[in-house]
Amino acid sequence: MINHTPNQARLDSIVAEARRHSSEREAKYRERALKLYPWVCVRCAREFSGARLRELTVHHKDHNHDNNPLDGSNWELLCIYCHENEHARILDESLRGRVIGGQAPVATHNPFANLQEKLNKKK
Template sequence: MSPSFRPRKPQPGKVKTQEELDALVRRMKSEQAAPDNYRQRSLKLHGWICAKCGREFELDNLHLLTVHHRDGNHHNNPPDGSNWENLCVYCHDDEHSRTILADYLRGSEKET
């Protein structure tokens, strides 16, 4: 069975006014463009360098530098940056792969 691409019928009580939609878009854009998000703060605090392999980054490849949350909680963003470390995408992937492998070897993988 293929998915239907027909527009959904509006559900009663769930229809938003144009003003509500505009306010929602404005709020989402402001959150997305907020200059003080945790990635920007981490880059400012820890520099444009991978904490694991030491690779240095410049503006043209800065998108390859990510922020790793040491405790795994993406909502734990202390102002001092103590839960963050800047890792290149390769080291970040390696860090999470190690955790998955360790969980598997301990027999504590999550059941789906």
Template structure:
């Protein structure tokens, strides 16, 4: 019975060590637990809501100094990826990011509603 317990404890420690080698755990050790965009602070109770964002959007680029990472809350992280997606789609469709729409769908409505 003791050998089985020792083996389980050893396996659990190895699994914990392996997880600690991941980039999220490294980033959480390097950086303060604060969202880099909205400055929301995190504790152990809500740490699951703090994510690691890859600045160059390459999840394989994980330098040991953390220079490609920033900690973002789930909301800011989703926003960042949405902005990146919109910028990418804009360049593919030929739209210029930041250019205002010029179409006014209700421009002729007054004339249509006017009774003769």
């Protein structure tokens, strides 16, 4: 049996409350998104209904789960597979040092910079 100190018990309580609040908030914006949009994944165009509707998720376009305008302008419906792919893509791009949603770094290497000089040497 784990013996919790009063501080640990309080921390556990705070974490549990935060998780409950997050789940309630997610249920509200998911419910609203399902009313606003057709039950179709915007990436792969698969349609969902019945028991499979649970596979359709709400993706926040700006990746901010606290940004939930009532008009749904920050949401798009993605199936669980496309949603996972979207987040993996964002993670991959950030690991490469690229910016998503903004301006990507400009390439500075020019592989053809000295091409004419190199061609002239071959003659």
